[in-house]
Amino acid sequence: MTSPIVKRPPLPPFTRETATEKVRLAEDGWNSRDAAKVAQAYTLDTQWRNRAEFIQGREQAQQFLERKWNKELEYRLIKELWAFSDHRIAVRYAYEWHDDSGYWFRSYGNENWEFDPQGLMMRRYASLNDLPIAAEERLFHWPLGRRPDDHPGLSELGL
Numbered sequence: 001m002t003s004p005i006v007k008r009p010p011l012p013p014f015t016r017e018t019a020t021e022k023v024r025l026a027e028d029g030w031n032s033r034d035a036a037k038v039a040q041a042y043t044l045d046t047q048w049r050n051r052a053e054f055i056q057g058r059e060q061a062q063q064f065l066e067r068k069w070n071k072e073l074e075y076r077l078i079k080e081l082w083a084f085s086d087h088r089i090a091v092r093y094a095y096e097w098h099d100d101s102g103y104w105f106r107s108y109g110n111e112n113w114e115f116d117p118q119g120l121m122m123r124r125y126a127s128l129n130d131l132p133i134a135a136e137e138r139l140f141h142w143p144l145g146r147r148p149d150d151h152p153g154l155s156e157l158g159l
Contacts, residue, residue: 008119012087019084027079035065048124072097076140080154
């Protein structure tokens with residue numbers, strides 16, 4: 001007996017509408033900070049570059065996310081579609097977090113994503129920078145979890 005093929009809609013080839021939906025679903029997943037659940041959106045042999053770290057496979061991706069969210073406390077993320085093609089999506093994003101000493105940061109970045117036909121991410125290449133900010137400079141104030149639909153996105157915030 002074979003196991004069913006797991007599909008993660010929306011599936012490629014992407015339209016502007018489905019690419020935008022895929023970006024929001026990824027944002028929602030990462031804002032959940034549930035590494036095991038988020039890792040299921042990636043192929044078993046997914047390849048990542050995150051800053052200077054190279055990640056091979058879903059298991060390493062999950063371990064990376066667990067480390068990330070143990071370090072980046074009160075993590076809140078906004079992603080925005082930048083460009084797309086049939087099976088690729090480029091996003092820009094920003095997220096706010098603080099370390100265990102209470103210092104706040106806003107991290108800015110870009111990601112390039114490539115998907116398999118089932119809608120699982122095969123490749124994720126991320127480049128980002130951290131900007132120290134004062135607590136009163138924070139812009140992402142929703143309760144932890146999914147960003148509310150009425151909360152401004154990056155463009156509306158001038159980021």
